[in-house]
Amino acid sequence: MKISLFLIALFTAPFLTACAEVQPWERGNLAKPQMALDPYPLQSELRGHSYGAREAAGAGNAGTGGGCGCY
Amino acid sequence: MLAPGAVVAVIKAEKMVNPGLQALTAAALMLPGLVNSTANAADGDEFNFQYGRYEESARDLNGVKSQYKPITVDSLHSGGKVNLTDRIKFAFNFIQDTWSGATPITTAPSGRQGNQPYRQFGTVAGASPYIQTGGDGIETNTVYFDRDLKPLLVDPDSLFSDVTSLGQDRKLVHTMSTASPETRKEGNFKLSYEWDEAAVDIGGGISVEHDYESRFGNAGVRLDFNQKRTTLNAGLSYTNSDSFARLSDHFTKPYLNYIAYQSQLKPVTKDQSGDTQILGKRDDWGGNLGLTQVVNKDALFKLGIGFTHSQGYLENPYKAVTAFFIQPVGLPSLGEFSSTIPFVGIGKAFLEQRPDYRNQWIFSTGWVQHINPLDAAFHFDYRFFHDDWGINAHTFEGDWVQPLGAGWSITPRVRYYSQSAADFYHPYLIVGPSADPGNANLASDNAKLPSAFSSDHRLSGYGALSGGIMLSKQFSKGIRLDAGFEYYTHQGDLKLGGGGEADYADFNYYVANATLNVNLTTLGRSLADDPHAHHRHHSHHHGAPLPAGLMFGHVMSTPGDVMVGYRYMYSRQDGDMLYAGKTVSDRAIVDNGCIENGGTCRTVPEFMNMHMHMLDIMYAATDWLNLMVMPQFMDMDMNARPLSGITPAASGAVDHLHGGHDTGAVGDTGMYALVKLFQTEGHQINMGLGVTAPTGKVDIKLNRMHKFDSGYIHYGMQLGSGTWDFKPSLTYTGQASDWSWGAQVSGTKRLEARNSVGFALGDAVQSTAWGSYNVLDWLAASVRGIYTAQGAIKGGFQALPGDCAINYNQNVVQPCVDINPKGGSMDNPKNYGGHYWDVGFGLNAMIPDGAFAGHNFSVEWLQPVEDNVNGYQLERSGTLNATWMYAF
Numbered sequence: 001m002k003i004s005l006f007l008i009a010l011f012t013a014p015f016l017t018a019c020a021e022v023q024p025w026e027r028g029n030l031a032k033p034q035m036a037l038d039p040y041p042l043q044s045e046l047r048g049h050s051y052g053a054r055e056a057a058g059a060g061n062a063g064t065g066g067g068c069g070c071y
Numbered sequence: 072m073l074a075p076g077a078v079v080a081v082i083k084a085e086k087m088v089n090p091g092l093q094a095l096t097a098a099a100l101m102l103p104g105l106v107n108s109t110a111n112a113a114d115g116d117e118f119n120f121q122y123g124r125y126e127e128s129a130r131d132l133n134g135v136k137s138q139y140k141p142i143t144v145d146s147l148h149s150g151g152k153v154n155l156t157d158r159i160k161f162a163f164n165f166i167q168d169t170w171s172g173a174t175p176i177t178t179a180p181s182g183r184q185g186n187q188p189y190r191q192f193g194t195v196a197g198a199s200p201y202i203q204t205g206g207d208g209i210e211t212n213t214v215y216f217d218r219d220l221k222p223l224l225v226d227p228d229s230l231f232s233d234v235t236s237l238g239q240d241r242k243l244v245h246t247m248s249t250a251s252p253e254t255r256k257e258g259n260f261k262l263s264y265e266w267d268e269a270a271v272d273i274g275g276g277i278s279v280e281h282d283y284e285s286r287f288g289n290a291g292v293r294l295d296f297n298q299k300r301t302t303l304n305a306g307l308s309y310t311n312s313d314s315f316a317r318l319s320d321h322f323t324k325p326y327l328n329y330i331a332y333q334s335q336l337k338p339v340t341k342d343q344s345g346d347t348q349i350l351g352k353r354d355d356w357g358g359n360l361g362l363t364q365v366v367n368k369d370a371l372f373k374l375g376i377g378f379t380h381s382q383g384y385l386e387n388p389y390k391a392v393t394a395f396f397i398q399p400v401g402l403p404s405l406g407e408f409s410s411t412i413p414f415v416g417i418g419k420a421f422l423e424q425r426p427d428y429r430n431q432w433i434f435s436t437g438w439v440q441h442i443n444p445l446d447a448a449f450h451f452d453y454r455f456f457h458d459d460w461g462i463n464a465h466t467f468e469g470d471w472v473q474p475l476g477a478g479w480s481i482t483p484r485v486r487y488y489s490q491s492a493a494d495f496y497h498p499y500l501i502v503g504p505s506a507d508p509g510n511a512n513l514a515s516d517n518a519k520l521p522s523a524f525s526s527d528h529r530l531s532g533y534g535a536l537s538g539g540i541m542l543s544k545q546f547s548k549g550i551r552l553d554a555g556f557e558y559y560t561h562q563g564d565l566k567l568g569g570g571g572e573a574d575y576a577d578f579n580y581y582v583a584n585a586t587l588n589v590n591l592t593t594l595g596r597s598l599a600d601d602p603h604a605h606h607r608h609h610s611h612h613h614g615a616p617l618p619a620g621l622m623f624g625h626v627m628s629t630p631g632d633v634m635v636g637y638r639y640m641y642s643r644q645d646g647d648m649l650y651a652g653k654t655v656s657d658r659a660i661v662d663n664g665c666i667e668n669g670g671t672c673r674t675v676p677e678f679m680n681m682h683m684h685m686l687d688i689m690y691a692a693t694d695w696l697n698l699m700v701m702p703q704f705m706d707m708d709m710n711a712r713p714l715s716g717i718t719p720a721a722s723g724a725v726d727h728l729h730g731g732h733d734t735g736a737v738g739d740t741g742m743y744a745l746v747k748l749f750q751t752e753g754h755q756i757n758m759g760l761g762v763t764a765p766t767g768k769v770d771i772k773l774n775r776m777h778k779f780d781s782g783y784i785h786y787g788m789q790l791g792s793g794t795w796d797f798k799p800s801l802t803y804t805g806q807a808s809d810w811s812w813g814a815q816v817s818g819t820k821r822l823e824a825r826n827s828v829g830f831a832l833g834d835a836v837q838s839t840a841w842g843s844y845n846v847l848d849w850l851a852a853s854v855r856g857i858y859t860a861q862g863a864i865k866g867g868f869q870a871l872p873g874d875c876a877i878n879y880n881q882n883v884v885q886p887c888v889d890i891n892p893k894g895g896s897m898d899n900p901k902n903y904g905g906h907y908w909d910v911g912f913g914l915n916a917m918i919p920d921g922a923f924a925g926h927n928f929s930v931e932w933l934q935p936v937e938d939n940v941n942g943y944q945l946e947r948s949g950t951l952n953a954t955w956m957y958a959f
Contacts, residue, residue, distance in 0.1 A: 034474060
C-alpha cells in the first residue's frame with residue numbers, strides 16, 4: 001500500500017504545477033491524430049478484452065459489455 | 072417549391088467561399104475533438120472493421136503434453152459512427168468472439184497426476200484431465216504429506232507395500248480441460264448530444280454466449296471549461312448478467328463437488344443431453360470521474376477515478392479447487408501403509424466459491440506529450456487498482472506514436488502489469504479428514520472448507536510484461552489500414568516486490584489485429600472543393616438497384632473510385648429430413664443414410680445456422696475494370712438429434728449429443744476482377760473473374776472425451792472449402808424509367824481435386840433473374856428467382872488414427888485406424904449438394920440526403936421453393952441477406 005501511495009503522489013504531482021495559458025490558435029500540435037487520448041480505440045478495445053479475460057484488475061469495464069471471459 | 076433561380080444562387084454562394092476562410096473553419100472543426108474522452112475522440116461519420124486473433128502458449132504440465140491445443144480466440148468487430156445532425160451522434164458496434172482450446176480447471180501437486188498421459192499405437196499421444204475422487208484407488212487420487220503438511224513424491228513401486236517418500240513434491244501442475252468452440256456476440260450503441268462546451272451520452276447493449284448473457288447501459292456527461300483547456304467527464308453504468316453453465320452429466324458432474332450450488336442447479340431442457348446447469352445472476356454498478364487538462368501547447372494530462380460494485384454469482388463456473396482431506400497413514404479406509412510417511416491426503420475437487428460481492432476502485436492518470444523534433448507523441452498511463460478481495464494492481468503503459476510521412480505511422484508500445492493475490496486464493500487446500508474418502512459429493516466435506524476459495528490463476532500474485540507494435544497507413548479518401556501485434560508474458564516472478572505464484576502458472580500469448588477504418592467525413596470535406604460535388608453522389612449508382620444477395624452486379628465507371636461494403640448473410644436449416652426432395656422417415660435414414668460410411672445412421676442435424684460477415688472493398692482501376700477483395704468471417708452452430716429406432720448409447724457423448732456445436736473464424740477470401748463488356752443506354756453486361764483462397768479452416772476437430780477421440784467435425788461446419796476455387800460470373804442489367812431488371816449466371820469450380828484433409832466440395836452453378844421497381848425515389852422493391860445446382864462432396868476426411876468407442880459404448884475403447892464420426896447423416900459426403908429453387912424478395916434504399924446521404928442499404932429474404940437434395944439432408948428454412956455500401 002505504501003508503494004501505491006507513493007506512486008499516486010508521483011503521478012499526481014505534475015498536475016499540481018500551474019498550467020500554461022494555451023490559446024486556441026496554439027493548439028495545432030494538440031489537434032494532431034497522434035495526440036488523441038487514444039489514437040487507436042479499436043485496438044485498445046481488443047487488447048483490453050484480452051487483459052480483462054486474464055487479469056483481476058480487468059474489470060472497471062462494467063457497463064461496456066465484454067461477456068464472461070470464463071475461459 | 073423552390074424557384075430554379077434559388078438553386079443556382081446556392082451553388083454560386085458555395086463556390087464563392089474564400090479558401091483561407093475554409094481552412095480556418097476546418098482547423099476550428101478539429102478543435103472540439105482534441106480534449107474529448109476516448110468515447111467521443113473522433114468526429115464525423117466513420118465505418119470500421121477489425122479482425123483480431125489471440126493465441127496462447129501451451130502450459131507447462133510437468134513434462135506431460137495436454138491433448139488439447141492452447142486457447143485461441145478469433146474476434147470480429149464492425150462498427151460505425153454517424154452524425155445524425157450537427158449535434159446528435161450515434162455510434163454502434165457489433166463484436167463477435169469465437170474461442171476454443173485448453174484452460175486450467177484446477178491445480179494440485181504433481182503427485183496428484185491431474186493430467187493422465189494416454190498411449191496410442193505405442194507412444195504417448197497426449198494427456199487427459201483427471202480429477203476423479205475415489206474409484207481408481209490410492210495411486211491416483213491421493214497425495215502423501217510430511218509432518219509440516221508439505222506434499223511428497225512417492226515411489227510408485229512402493230504403493231502397495233510400505234509407501235516410501237522420494238522427497239518433497241515442489242511442483243504444482245494445472246489440470247487442463249477444454250470446451251468445444253463457442254461464440255459470443257455483442258451489440259452496443261451510444262447516442263450523444265453535443266453543445267458547444269458540453270455533451271451528454273447514453274449507451275447500452277447486450278452480449279450473448281451459450282452460457283452467459285449480459286445486458287448493460289451507461290450514461291455520461293462531458294463539460295468543457297477554460298476555453299476547452301479543461302474537460303470533465305462523469306459516467307454511470309449498470310450491467311445485469313446471467314450465467315447458465317452446463318455441468319455435463321457424463322464429463323464433469325461425477326467428479327466435482329457442487330453441493331454449494333445445489334439451490335442453483337437446474338436441468339437443461341433445451342436438448343436431450345440430460346445435463347445440469349448452474350444458474351447465477353450478477354449485477355455490476357459502476358461510476359467514474361475524469362479530468363483532462365491542456366498543460367501547454369504540447370502536452371495533455373488526464374486523471375480519473377472509478378468505482379465498481381459487483382454483487383451476485385461472481386464465480387467462474389469452470390474452475391474447481393482441489394482440497395486434500397488429510398488423515399494419518401494407515402487408517403483402514405484406504406488400506407495403505409507406510410512406516411515413514413505420517414499423512415495421506417485424499418484429493419477432491421470443489422466448484423470454486425468467491426464472495427458474493429466485490430468493490431473495486433481504479434485510480435488512473437496519464438500524460439500525452441508532443442515531441443516536436445520528431446513530430447511524435449508519447450503517451451504514458453498509470454493505473455492503480457484496489458478491491459476488497461485483497462487485490463492491489465499497478466499498470467504502467469507507454470506508447471510512442473511516430474508519424475513517418477506519406478500517411479505511415481508506427482507505434483511501439485510497452486506495458487507492465489502487476490497484481491497481488493486475492494485473500495481467498497489458494498493453489499489447493501489442505502483440510503481435516505473426510506468422513507467418506509471415496510465420495511465426491513459429501514455435504515460434511517463442504518463444512519470443512521473456508522467460506523471462499525479459488526485457485527484461478529487470475530486471482531494469484533504475478534506480473535505481466537507485454538510489448539507490441541502498430542503499423543498504420545492512411546490512404547487518400549479517408550481510408551486507414553492498421554496492423555498490430557502484441558506479445559504478452561504472465562509470470563509469477565514478474566510480480567512487483569516479488570512473492571508471486573510459482574512458475575507452473577506462467578504462460579504467454581500474442582494478439583494480432585488488422586483494422587480497416589473509413590472516415591466518411593474526410594470524403595465530404597474533399598468534396599466541398601470539388602466543382603462536381605453535386606453530381607458525384609448520383610454517379611455512384613447510375614447502375615440499377617440490385618438485390619442484396621447479388622454480387623458482381625455493378626461496375627464503377629469513374630477511375631479511382633472506391634467502394635466499401637459490408638455484407639451479412641444468415642441462413643438456417645431446421646425443417647424436415649429430406650431424400651430427393653421428399654420428407655423421409657427416420658427408419659429409412661437409419662438404414663440408408665450412412666451406407667457410404669459403412670454402417671447405419673444414428674443421428675441427423677436438428678438445426679443448423681450459418682452467419683457470414685463479408686467485407687467488400689472495390690476499386691475502379693479504369694472505367695471498365697474494377698478490382699475487388701472480399702474477406703469473410705463465418706460462424707456456425709448446429710445440434711443433432713438421435714434417430715428414432717436406434718439403440719441409444721450409454722452416453723450421449725458417443726453420438727455427440729451434448730448441447731450442440733459451434734465453429735467460427737475467418738472464411739475463404741475472395742479476389743475478383745470485374746470487367747464491363749458492353750454498355751449502352753439502359754443496358755450493361757459485366758463479367759467477373761476471380762478466385763477464393765482457402766483461408767478458412769477445414770480441419771476443425773471435435774474434442775476427445777471419456778478417453779475416446781472424436782475426429783473432424785462434419786463437412787458443413789468447417790469454415791471454408793480448403794481448395795482454391797475459380798468463380799466466374801456473367802451479369803446483364805437493364806433499366807428503363809422506374810423499372811430495372813437483370814440476370815446472372817455464376818459458377819464455382821474447385822481448382823484442386825482434394826484439400827489438405829482429403830475432400831473437395833462439389834462444383835456449383837447458379838442462375839438468377841430479377842425485376843425491380845422504384846416505389847419511391849430512393850426505394851426499390853425486387854423479386855427474383857434463383858436456381859442453384861451443387862455437386863456432392865468428392866473424397867472424404869482422411870483417416871485419423873486414435874481411440875474409438877467400440878459399438879458406441881464409451882466403456883469399450885480401443886485403438887483404431889479411423890476415428891472420424893460415421894454415424895451422422897451429415898458425416899456422409901454423399902449427403903451434400905443438390906438442386907434448389909428459391910424466390911427472393913428484396914428492398915434497396917439509396918439514401919438521397921440527411922446523415923446517411925449516399926449510403927446504400929439493401930435487404931433480401933430468400934424463400935426456398937424446392938430442395939431436391941443429394942442423399943439425406945435437412946430442409947432449408949431460408950436465407951437473409953443484408954448489405955451496406957458506400958462509394959466515393
